[in-house]
Amino acid sequence: MKVSIPKEILADEHRVAATPKTVAKMVKAGISVVVESGAGLESCITDEEFHQAGAEIAVNVESLLNEADVVLKVQPPGLNESTGTHELDMFQKGATLIGVLQPLINHDLVTKLAERRITAFSLDCLPRIARAQAMDVLSSMSTLAGYKSVLLAANALRSVLPMLTTAAGTLYPAQTLIIGAGVAGLQAVATAKRLGSVVKVFDVRPVVKEQVESLGAEFIDMDVDQQQAEDAGGYAKEQSVDVQQKAHELIGQHIKQADIVITTALIPGKKAPILINEEMVQTMKIGSVIVDLAAEQGGNCELSEPGKQIIQHGVTLIGLVNLPSSLAVHGSLMYANNLANFLLHVYDDQQIAVNLEDEITRQTIITHQGEVLHSGVQEVLGLGKTAETS
Amino acid sequence: MSENLLIEPAYLIAAVLFILGIRDLSSAETARRGNLLASIGMFLAIVGTLLHADIIGYQWIIVGMIIGSIVGAVMAIFMPMTAMPERIAIVNGLGGAASFLVGISEYYRQSAEFFLNHQFKMGVVGFEVLLGGLTFTGSMIAFFKLKGLISGTPVTYQGQNAVNIAWLVLMLAIIGYLIIVPTTPVLFYVMMVMAVMFGVMFVLPIGGADMPVVIAMLNAYSGLAAAATGFVLSNNVLIIAGALDGSSGFFLSILMCRAMNRSIGNVLFGAVGQSVAAPGISGGGDDGQPQSISVTEAAGMLLGAQSVIIVPGYGMAAAGAHFAVRELADLLKSRGTSVKYAIHPVAGRMPGHMNVLLADANVPYDELVEMDDVNPEFPETDVALVMGANDICNPVARDSAGTPIDGMPIIDADKAKSVIVIKRSMSPGFAGIPNKLFVAPNTYMLFGDGKLMAEQLAETLNL
Amino acid sequence: MNTFAISTVVLAVEAGAEQTAEPQSLLAAFYIFVLASFLGYQLIIRVPPLLHTPLMSGTNAISGISLVGSLVAAGADFPLVCNILGFIAVVCSMCNVVGGFMITDRMLKMFKAASPHDKAKK
Numbered sequence: 001m002k003v004s005i006p007k008e009i010l011a012d013e014h015r016v017a018a019t020p021k022t023v024a025k026m027v028k029a030g031i032s033v034v035v036e037s038g039a040g041l042e043s044c045i046t047d048e049e050f051h052q053a054g055a056e057i058a059v060n061v062e063s064l065l066n067e068a069d070v071v072l073k074v075q076p077p078g079l080n081e082s083t084g085t086h087e088l089d090m091f092q093k094g095a096t097l098i099g100v101l102q103p104l105i106n107h108d109l110v111t112k113l114a115e116r117r118i119t120a121f122s123l124d125c126l127p128r129i130a131r132a133q134a135m136d137v138l139s140s141m142s143t144l145a146g147y148k149s150v151l152l153a154a155n156a157l158r159s160v161l162p163m164l165t166t167a168a169g170t171l172y173p174a175q176t177l178i179i180g181a182g183v184a185g186l187q188a189v190a191t192a193k194r195l196g197s198v199v200k201v202f203d204v205r206p207v208v209k210e211q212v213e214s215l216g217a218e219f220i221d222m223d224v225d226q227q228q229a230e231d232a233g234g235y236a237k238e239q240s241v242d243v244q245q246k247a248h249e250l251i252g253q254h255i256k257q258a259d260i261v262i263t264t265a266l267i268p269g270k271k272a273p274i275l276i277n278e279e280m281v282q283t284m285k286i287g288s289v290i291v292d293l294a295a296e297q298g299g300n301c302e303l304s305e306p307g308k309q310i311i312q313h314g315v316t317l318i319g320l321v322n323l324p325s326s327l328a329v330h331g332s333l334m335y336a337n338n339l340a341n342f343l344l345h346v347y348d349d350q351q352i353a354v355n356l357e358d359e360i361t362r363q364t365i366i367t368h369q370g371e372v373l374h375s376g377v378q379e380v381l382g383l384g385k386t387a388e389t390s
Numbered sequence: 391m392s393e394n395l396l397i398e399p400a401y402l403i404a405a406v407l408f409i410l411g412i413r414d415l416s417s418a419e420t421a422r423r424g425n426l427l428a429s430i431g432m433f434l435a436i437v438g439t440l441l442h443a444d445i446i447g448y449q450w451i452i453v454g455m456i457i458g459s460i461v462g463a464v465m466a467i468f469m470p471m472t473a474m475p476e477r478i479a480i481v482n483g484l485g486g487a488a489s490f491l492v493g494i495s496e497y498y499r500q501s502a503e504f505f506l507n508h509q510f511k512m513g514v515v516g517f518e519v520l521l522g523g524l525t526f527t528g529s530m531i532a533f534f535k536l537k538g539l540i541s542g543t544p545v546t547y548q549g550q551n552a553v554n555i556a557w558l559v560l561m562l563a564i565i566g567y568l569i570i571v572p573t574t575p576v577l578f579y580v581m582m583v584m585a586v587m588f589g590v591m592f593v594l595p596i597g598g599a600d601m602p603v604v605i606a607m608l609n610a611y612s613g614l615a616a617a618a619t620g621f622v623l624s625n626n627v628l629i630i631a632g633a634l635d636g637s638s639g640f641f642l643s644i645l646m647c648r649a650m651n652r653s654i655g656n657v658l659f660g661a662v663g664q665s666v667a668a669p670g671i672s673g674g675g676d677d678g679q680p681q682s683i684s685v686t687e688a689a690g691m692l693l694g695a696q697s698v699i700i701v702p703g704y705g706m707a708a709a710g711a712h713f714a715v716r717e718l719a720d721l722l723k724s725r726g727t728s729v730k731y732a733i734h735p736v737a738g739r740m741p742g743h744m745n746v747l748l749a750d751a752n753v754p755y756d757e758l759v760e761m762d763d764v765n766p767e768f769p770e771t772d773v774a775l776v777m778g779a780n781d782i783c784n785p786v787a788r789d790s791a792g793t794p795i796d797g798m799p800i801i802d803a804d805k806a807k808s809v810i811v812i813k814r815s816m817s818p819g820f821a822g823i824p825n826k827l828f829v830a831p832n833t834y835m836l837f838g839d840g841k842l843m844a845e846q847l848a849e850t851l852n853l
Numbered sequence: 854m855n856t857f858a859i860s861t862v863v864l865a866v867e868a869g870a871e872q873t874a875e876p877q878s879l880l881a882a883f884y885i886f887v888l889a890s891f892l893g894y895q896l897i898i899r900v901p902p903l904l905h906t907p908l909m910s911g912t913n914a915i916s917g918i919s920l921v922g923s924l925v926a927a928g929a930d931f932p933l934v935c936n937i938l939g940f941i942a943v944v945c946s947m948c949n950v951v952g953g954f955m956i957t958d959r960m961l962k963m964f965k966a967a968s969p970h971d972k973a974k975k
Contacts, residue, residue: 130787130798130821133736143741186740194746211739214707215746408915409892415911416900422961425911429954432917439921445928450940454927458947465948466955474960478910481917481952488919488946495926495935495942510879522919606909612916619922621882629882630889631918637893638912645897646905684906686960 001350002032003343004068006061007039009087010075012321014042014328015335017072017099020053022340027054029344034058034068043332065090070352072339073099076109086112093117094369096352098339100124100137103366103377104269110377113367119352120366123342125374127363135342135360139183140334145323146187146264149291150176152323153260154195156289156309156316162196173198175257178217179275179300180264181208184293188262189217197260202251204243220250244273251275256283261290263300269376271298278302278313286314295319400438401627407431408631412638435627474687475602479533482609486525489615490585493518496622497578505572512572514621516565519578520585521615527589528608532601535593541679545594551659554591561585597679600657603646607658610639680816683834685843688810689850691834695772697728699764701803702744703737704820705778705813709840715777716751718848725851731757732764732774732801734782765802774806776827778840780819785826794821809833812843907960914953920946 003026005018016039018026023033033055037047047057058064062083065071068091076099077087088109091097094117101122103110113120123137133139153176154161163173176192178185181203189212192199199217201208209219222243255261255276261284266272272294281290281303292304299305303312304319311317324331346352346361356362356373366374372383408431414424439445462481469477496515505512534540564581568574596604613635620628647654692698700719706712719729731753737744748758768774776783783803787795803809804827811828813835818824827833836843900908923946926939 130736130781130795133798139741183740187742190740190742190746194750210708211704214704214710214739214743216750409896412893412896412908412912412915415908416897416904421904421907422958425907425914425954425957425961428911428915432915432920432950432954435918435921436924439924440928442925444925444930446930447928447936450927450936451924451943454923454940454943455947458944459951461944462948462951462953463955465952466959469956469959474906474910474956477952477956478913481949481956482913484945485913485916485919485949485953488917488923488942488949491938491942491945492919492922492926495931495938498938499931499935602906602909606905609909609913609916612919613912616916616919616922617886619919621879621886623922623925624878624882625921626882626885628918628921629885631915633886633889634893634896635912635916635918637890638897638908639916641894641897642900642905642909642912645900686904686906690960 001030001069001347001352002034002067003070003072004034004058004064005036005039005055005072006064006087007036008074009078009080012325013075014325015074015332016040016043016045016328017074017332017336017339018050018055019043019045019333019336020049021333022336023050023053023055025340026343029347030350031347032056034064036061036064040332043328045332062090066092068092068095070096070098070343072343073097074335075099076101076106088112088116088118091116091118094119097121098123098343101366103374104380107381110366110372110381114370114372117370119354119368121342121346121361121364122366122374123338123364125364125366125376126342127359129359132360135338135345137335137338140338141324141331142183142264143187144327144331144334145293146184146262147191148323148327149184149262149264149293149318150188150191150195150260152318152320153262153289153291156318157259158287159259160196161192174259176200176260176262177202177251177254177258178262178264179203179251180266181205181212181219182264182266184264185262186211186215188264189215192260192262193217200254200258202247202254204247220254222246222250247275252280252283255280256285259285259288261288262293263290264293265300266294266297269380272300274298274300274302276301276303281315281317282313284313284315287316288314289316289318291318293323296321397438397441400434400441401625404431404435404438404627405630407434408634412634435631438627475605476533476536478609479529479536479601479605482605482612483526483529483533486522486529486608486612486615488522489518489612489619490522490526490582492619493522493615493622494582497575505568509569511622512569513565514618516568516578516581518615518618518622519582520561520565520588521611521618523582523585524589524592525608525612525615527586528593528611529589529605531590531593532604532608536601544597550595554588557584557588557591561588596658600682602682602684603643603654603657606639606643606646608639610636610643613637613639680828680835681833683810683836685836685838685846685850688834688836688843689847691773691808691810692722692727692775692847693725693851695722695727695808697771698722698773698775699730699732699768699771699803699806701732701734701774701776701779701783701801702748703734703777703779703782704739704743705780706840707738707743707747707778709778711777711840711844712747712751712753714841714844714848716748716753718844718851719753719757721848721851729757730759730764730767732761732803733758734761734779734801736798737779737782761799761801765805768802768805769807771806772808774803774809776803776809776811776813777844778813779803780813780825781821781823783825783827784819784821784823785830786823789826793823795823803827804830804833807832810836812836812838812840814839907957910953910957910960914950914957917946917950917953920950 026033035050035055035057037057037059051057079086096119098121103122126132126135159174160171161174164171174197176197176199178188178201181201189199189201193216200220201212201217202220204222212219263275265275290301292299292301294300295304295306304317306319307321309318354368366377372378407427411424411428414420465477493515561581561584564577568577593604613632617629617632617636620632644654647657722729733744781795783801785804786793787798787800809832811833923939923942926935927943
């Protein structure tokens with residue numbers, strides 16, 4: 001079985017879907033691996049290193065994709081400017097694609113995958129079970145995003161983060177407000193604490209209070225009933241109107257003293273909730289910074305713009321996207337590991353086994369042999385078929 | 391009669407020594423001295439008694455004391471560190487047996503008229519036998535449970551608490567009756583048998599893990615029995631020592647329950663009506679009951695270890711125990727013990743959770759070992775110290791199928807020679823299932839707050 | 854300070870009590886019992902979990918005071934049955950006393966033996 005790893009064509013994507021370590025792992029399992037020349041350069045991996053690990057290096061991307069049984073990617077397939085062809089059109093019909101496809105949003109992509117009879121697995125749909133933890137890309141990438149967000153904020157802030165009492169005066173610590181205590185939020189808490197900032201955290205789920213406090217930060221209590229706040233997978237749900245109102249008030253209260261605000265609130269498959277409106281930004285201190293990690297999904301702040309760093313009302317709004325890509329060395333390391341673990345899970349004797357009894361396969365498979373199998377996607381596309389997915 | 395003049399001062403000094411002894415036992419620096427003082431007090435009490443005018447025949451006494459001393463010394467010397475509660479259980483039972491027998495002896499030798507004229511004495515003899523008897527058999531059952539000769543699983547049946555209470559009331563009623571009408575020896579002997587049975591009935595429904603609390607309670611009862619004997623014999627040192635023992639034992643058991651985060655009512659009567667044994671987890675221990683130890687015993691195990699691997703989990707984070715853990719590790723290292731930390735990839739509630747905390751506590755990075763590298767070392771490791779970790783070291787993930795954690799790789803802590811688990815209670819972890827590690831035969835549970843336990847272990851090692 | 858005040862009272866009462874006058878000594882005995890119980894409470898209420906086991910073992914040894922009663926039963930001019938019961942009781946409570954104090958001492962000695970001072974010499 002041949003697995004190919006092309007160079008990512010999206011301009012700001014510096015990661016690659018394999019590392020020499022994962023290549024060696026795949027080769028050991030009897031898979032032959034081909035990597036496009038230069039694919040790993042922006043992650044500091046040379047062709048030579050891939051080759052040493054057992055991969056073949058391909059120069060021509062068309063033949064690379066054409067001959068592949070399985071293609072591993074970071075970004076969803078798109079239009080390759082240099083050849084003028086869509087990546088998917090270069091795939092063999094019936095090949096397998098594994099990556100993060102965001103199928104609930106990328107409708108056209110899903111349709112095209114079905115047309116090309118591609119067996120597509122999207123790792124952002126993994127079930128949150130213990131066995132799948134080693135494949136959890138969302139967790140890996142959120143960790144990096146959370147970490148990086150603090151560095152970006154600290155860099156944009158014109159003060160230091162920790163408290164320093166010096167002969168030249170006392171520098172008071174920066175106040176950081178983190179909204180959303182998921183993986184990204186918690187990592188941001190840890191990073192901000194390490195840099196010496198005073199950290200407060202807001203989240204609608206009462207269960208994270210203990211987790212936040214275990215990292216030494218203060219939790220802003222909301223008095224919300226646990227049932228309302230969390231869904232079965234532990235993600236925050238959309239809240240009722242009066243809960244949203246209360247959240248607004250509390251955030252508005254605390255945001256006035258914040259030097260750094262990092263927002264991480266996402267709702268799977270839907271637009272991100274607006275938690276900071278223009279009015280609230282106007283009450284913030286001049287020189288303070290907001291890092292909006294949800295910018296790409298609509299943003300938690302009304303004023304942030306995806307992909308940009310701007311200043312409004314004296315406040316720096318950072319809406320930069322794809323933060324894991326800026327940490328390409330570890331981004332690729334973690335992503336490649338997640339991918340390889342998944343691949344080896346569905347790999348069986350020179351083939352990809354599509355076993356719908358297996359919860360992991362069932363939840364991540366988007367299309368197969370021309371049909372859309374993912375129930376969530378079916379709903380969104382209005383296909384109305386019933387499948388065995390939960 | 392000059393002998394009697396010596397007795398009272400001897401008893402007085404003995405009582406003082408008991409009081410000072412217990413006070414000293416309450417503090418780490420003076421504990422050993424306290425034990426010594428109390429033993430000197432006991433010696434004086436014995437000497438004083440031997441001088442008592444009533445005693446005329448020494449042959450039984452001498453032979454008895456010699457046999458008793460030898461047996462007692464043997465038990466004390468040939469005893470492994472982890473069998474402490476068992477030994478305490480036996481000797482406590484024997485103390486109760488002594489009161490029991492003395493009570494019978496008293497009843498037997500006095501005529502009915504005597505008791506008619508000394509009703510208080512009758513009552514006290516009754517209590518002596520009641521308390522002594524139940525302490526004796528209760529302690530023996532505790533011993534058997536701890537040793538694993540009887541299943542540690544609570545033996546319960548519907549309405550058990552009601553039956554036990556009724557039994558107790560009946561015995562008290564008999565004593566009451568005997569006070570008024572002392573001429574029915576049959577009733578006395580009936581109560582005697584009932585007391586012996588009651589000890590069994592009272593302790594059977596209590597889980598094996600709670601035996602230390604039971605022993606503290608039974609200790610209190612044997613103290614009360616001794617006090618009762620004191621009332622019967624009009625002997626003040628018996629009353630004082632017995633009362634000291636009784637109340638300190640009683641409050642000690644309450645303290646121990648608090649440290650386990652449970653009420654004493656729950657410990658003594660709580661098992662009735664509940665199934666305590668974890669369903670579906672068989673094998674492990676002798677019957678699926680966890681073995682609980684105290685800080686003292688845990689410290690002993692750590693002291694004797696050449697190699698220790700610490701397995702941190704979310705519990706350590708929640709307790710804020712990481713600084714105390716590092717101090718404990720430093721103490722162990724200063725004694726030449728090798729210390730490592732086994733970091734599971736998903737320990738905690740976020741990636742790198744353990745790393746953040748341990749780095750904060752200044753644990754050098756090179757002491758943190760990842761799962762695949764550290765697992766092969768467990769079989770050669772003396773003690774695995776599990777700090778608030780649960781699912782990530784649950785052998786069920788490795789050995790059984792069909793659980794929420796099926797297929798998740800774990801830290802093989804169960805393969806260490808001994809395992810100490812520091813945890814607040816037996817509550818399940820994130821996955822909500824019971825942990826087979828906790829009921830394994832080489833695992834010892836140290837119940838308490840993680841930070842407090844780590845600090846106290848460090849303090850003990852520092853002694 | 855509290856503890857000492859109580860101890861003094863207890864001992865004063867005991868010293869004042871006579872061994873044989875019944876109603877008076879009964880009342881005094883009762884006072885002693887109550888005060889000693891209270892004293893016991895004061896002494897151990899602040900014991901840290903660290904010392905629960907040695908304390909349990911120590912007070913257990915003290916409950917071997919039942920030996921005193923056993924000695925009387927075994928050695929006084931009582932019927933043979935009583936002497937024999939007393940003999941068994943002496944054996945039992947002697948175990949309790951000797952075993953109890955030795956076990957407690959072993960427990961506490963363990964820490965002394967492994968002090969950093971000694972280990973450093975190895």
